[in-house]
Amino acid sequence: MFSILFAQIIKEFLSILRDSKTRIILIGPPLAQLFIFSYAITLEVDNATIAVFNQDTGSYSQAYIDKLSHSYMVRKIIPIYSQQQLTAVLDQRKAILNVTIPQNFSAQLAQKELPHLQVIADGRRANAAQIAMNYIQQISNQFITEKLTLSKPVSPVIERHWFNPNLSYQWYVVPSLSGVLAMIISLLLTGLSIARERELGTFDQLLVSPASSSEIILAKLFPPIVIGMVLGNLMITAGVVIFSVPFVGSLFLLEVALFTFMLSISAVGLCFSAISTTQQQAILGCFALAVPLILLSGFSTPVANMPNALQHVAYWVPLTHYLIIVQGTFLKAIPANIIIEHLIPMIMVAFVSLTAATYLVRSKLQ
Known part of the structure; x- marks a missing residue:
């Protein structure tokens, strides 16, 4: 079993990385977007x-x-x-x-x-x-x-900001981008995986391969998770080293959260790929899904400000929970029990999505 699964994983990595243009797309644009969005996405007003x-x-x-x-x-x-x-x-x-x-x-x-x-x-x-x-x-x-030479300010309110004293918006944006950009790349990779097999005609070869449907799903999950985690960690490192965002939490717990987040997003992407017949359909479906996920996650507007119905929907968006974890880990050393509370919804989304993807692939192999 493990030899078949390992061979399938190597095959998925080769299909993704064999093209030099694909390698550039996987690394170049996310890093460029990190620097562009870190300065462009801001609520600060100057000039x-x-x-x-x-x-x-x-x-x-x-x-x-x-x-x-x-x-x-x-x-x-x-x-x-x-x-x-x-x-x-x-x-x-x-x-x-x-x-x-x-x-x-x-x-x-x-x-x-x-x-x-x-x-x-x-x-x-x-x-x-x-x-x-x-x-x-x-x-x-x-x-x-x-x-007026007053000993106290005119306003009776004295403002103090915990965790982010200078209200630097980059301290919020840069850690959050590690989830947003890694999510988009992972969605695209998993969304294209099965659709690419169908379009190239290689999906039929899986019918005669010794690999089971579960092994096929696991093999297609592994590369997007690894690539997503590499990109996420690059952005986290850039946040600390380049943008000087303080990191006071547990790196181990953040890595666990990043892995769980990539697993849930990759599982959702596989569902889209399993129902898509062409790569174009998969790309359009992933982009159509990515925008609502970002808007509902609380990245641009607080979830608490949304209507109650949308707040319930946002609870099942993996990015919502990852943003809480990564922001809390960077700035205030969020405790482990809070992280576990936010890991549970991501695990549930991953389980349901993997089950659905396995069923869809199995129905195609029969």
Whole structure:
């Protein structure tokens, strides 16, 4: 049995790696995507354009504008001189925010009174506008606190961020990409495996081979799992070495989670491959599946913000649980019992998918 299974595994590896273009595709694009997405996928707002409608003629208003202009998130300040110009600037998307300084701004500060500012945001860019609004609030609170010589900040809230003090978005994105990109590669490899056999006409040879359906499934699972784990570990290493993401958890538990994740995703891919008659169908099916899996996993939006029905669906998405494990392992040394809780759904998905794939292959071999 083991000799037949070993021969099948070697055959699968050779069919994947014999083409030099395939080897480049397996390694090059995922690593390139890691570096591109690590810098492109971010909720941070910088180089923003702010419009300022200054109705005050005092020195404090000019000092406030100078402080805004020297902020790292502000690229350009557009001076506004009328309400009509303010409306036009926002309508034409020339600025993401407008800050209106009232006439009595300097007078109130001079009298040690708390002044008020009006900030109008472009709601068409809701996320970026809200983040920029928070930046403006922090800058304004700091400026007013300094000018009023207060011992405490104007805002009663003192923010402290655990696990990610500087709110560096790369600390979230880079570990998560080790799951997202490895999932896509694993889905494609397993999705093409049986479909490629059918298209090339070699699937019929399995009918006369001594390999059982279970051995065929295991042989086709092994290479995608190995390649997915290699890519995942490369990205994890790049996160620590290149992007300086702190790693404080257990590497062994993370490897167990990565293996379980690759097993479940490869099993799902085999189901698609078993029902596909051509490689084109398999590729389209895998891509059609990958996008909902990523959206439901919590990578782009929190699962808790989704409707209850979608939260139940997200529970059975392996990527959902892997992202929790990898982020927790990197930043806060997530305990083993929590990791085991998230391994169980992935194991269940792998078991159901492998059973379905084995049944589909067995029905084709009979």
